[in-house]
Amino acid sequence: MGIRSVLSKPLAAWVARQTRQWSGRPAASQKEVFRYLVDSARNTAFGREHDFGSISSYDDFRQRVPLADYEDLKGYIERVKGGEKDILWPGKPLYFAKTSGTTSGTKYIPISRESIPYHINGARNALLSYVHSTGRSQFLDGKLIFLSGSPEMHQENGIHIGRLSGIVNHHVPQYLRTNQMPSYETNMMDDWEAKVDTIVQETLDKDMTLISGIPPWVQMYFDKIQERTGKKIKDVFPNFSLFVYGGVNFQPYRAKLFESIGKTVDSIETYPASEGFIAYQDLQADLRQGNPGLLLLLSHGIWYEFIPADRYFEKAPPRLSIEEVELGVNYAVVMNTNAGLWGYSIGDTVQFVSKDPYRIIVSGRIKHFISAFGEHVIGSEVEEAMRATAGKFPEVELIEFTVAPQVAPKEGLPLHEWFVEFARAPKDLAAFEKELNLQLQQRNTYYDDLITGKVLRPLEIRPLQRGAFQQYMKSQGKLGGQNKVPRLSNDRKLADGLAAYGMD
Structure with missing residues (x-):
């Protein structure tokens, strides 16, 4: 010693x-x-x-x-x-x-x-x-x-x-x-x-x-x-x-x-x-x-x-x-x-x-939330929902994710979009999405009401290329140090920036 x-x-x-x-x-x-x-x-x-x-x-x-x-x-x-x-x-x-x-x-x-x-x-x-x-x-x-x-x-x-x-x-x-x-x-x-x-x-x-x-x-x-x-x-x-x-x-x-x-x-x-x-x-x-x-x-x-x-x-x-x-x-x-x-x-x-x-x-952050429809989903709720879901899919390995509302999709009801970079993706993405949506409903009663009342449709995951978040942060001059990716936001700025790194 x-x-x-x-x-x-x-x-x-x-x-x-x-x-x-x-x-x-x-x-x-x-x-x-x-x-x-x-x-x-x-x-x-x-x-x-x-x-x-x-x-x-x-x-x-x-x-x-x-x-x-x-x-x-x-x-x-x-x-x-x-x-x-x-x-x-x-x-x-x-x-x-x-x-x-x-x-x-x-x-x-x-x-x-x-x-x-x-x-x-x-x-x-x-x-x-x-x-x-x-x-x-x-x-x-x-x-x-x-x-x-x-x-x-x-x-x-x-x-x-x-x-x-x-x-x-x-x-x-x-x-x-x-x-x-x-x-x-x-x-x-x-x-x-x-x-x-x-x-x-x-x-x-x-x-x-x-x-x-x-x-x-x-x-x-x-x-x-x-x-x-x-x-x-x-x-x-x-x-x-x-x-x-x-x-x-x-x-x-x-x-x-x-x-x-x-x-x-x-x-x-x-x-x-x-x-x-x-x-x-x-x-x-x-x-x-x-x-x-x-x-x-x-x-x-x-x-x-x-x-x-x-x-x-x-x-x-x-x-x-x-x-x-x-x-x-x-x-x-x-x-x-x-x-x-x-x-x-x-x-x-x-x-x-x-x-x-x-x-x-x-x-979370007082200004980092999603309430485009009155649901007021906060950071800890999406993190807990993701953690609980990933625990049921042992093959899944996450790198990073963020969530944003899609108020005006090309078709269908509005929804929450989850931009996710996987190290190992789920074998059944649809099943993973379904479980993730259920976990979020259990944690936020307002979100649950919007889903069951058919104001929103269930969330969807947008898988991203490997290195997507690092590349995006680098493009914004925010790579490394104390810079952090917001876990969720009430607008589309981050989401639209990450869309360029989607899986083909």
Whole structure:
């Protein structure tokens, strides 16, 4: 056992004690964060404009601070980018995390001196939680790979600007630097395909023990290794034992990924965002109780609010604190952070699966749904339907899929179209479609009503060529890094783009 794996265990025990303390008093933990945020920002421009000095309760806050998206805060952010201090948060942020917005173009999310430790420690604590709950720490002695965007940054008025994964790369603890892969020079490469080829070259002869990244891009890395060696990943990296991922639901990719590896390895799900590190899989409780879900980090510089998703688009939707949420309800996530985001809707939806402690599953995006006919189908429903269906067709192996409505087909009733890239297609596609439609009907009563009432006809699958999603993402300049394919959408933009890659 190496020095890293030995020293990680007492640190993991300390983190576990700290976690039990704040997660055991969730309401008090959130109230402490709330008071700290409001008090810290009372003399900022935003704090003065919204009378933070007179806020003594959450009701006061709700009355003074409106819900916001990026466009609502953009004016303040532009002032910060221009060099002004004390606008959203005291001083100036250390960084702007540069992200792609669907309606706002490029977004610049502030990361402050106070918030950056939580981005780093969230990932660290996810690993240490695993060490504490399993006793397995040997992976820390091997090589660790993080498939991420470029760490390259530029400065504007003293603020560094770059991708979140690149910013975090600059804060990897020194004791992990010597076993971190790929090299800094390789991480700086912009061309994702060339970058993955170079990563393969750099890592083939290394003792890789942990691999981290968004599942579809890790799969691309594995595919290139198999093309090069003709071997399963377990035979190339025999000590590979831990897969860390975030950003997308792992389930649609699990079978294909583990088939490429050649064995099942442990995995940890994380929920990082440019706005803050939100949650991670706390395996200690999962292993003991079999509970799903990610531990919501309630003492990590973020005051959370939750809006029932089915009321999100009301003029004045209800805003709930952690004490007011219920299990199994779809909520839009609203964040108030120690980087200066206020009433900020991040666009994600979650459901609570536990309140002791508070654990969540990510159910989709508030704007990624299908409701062309009033069905309001969400991401978790299509993923669960696909997973259940694929489980009944053992020959099927999925690579990627997305769903869109077809409102005006050339003939017949409207329908949902599923654009699917199979690694191994079902032997009977019609039977697969029928089962998939049934599974979705069971998960969404509105969809079921539309099918049984003959407003919609049953869904249809459009099989795509191998490599279709990668080719499409490349054509849009979104190959690799933190870019993700939307699981479903209420328009035809993605669907029409993918149609060019249909099977002849």
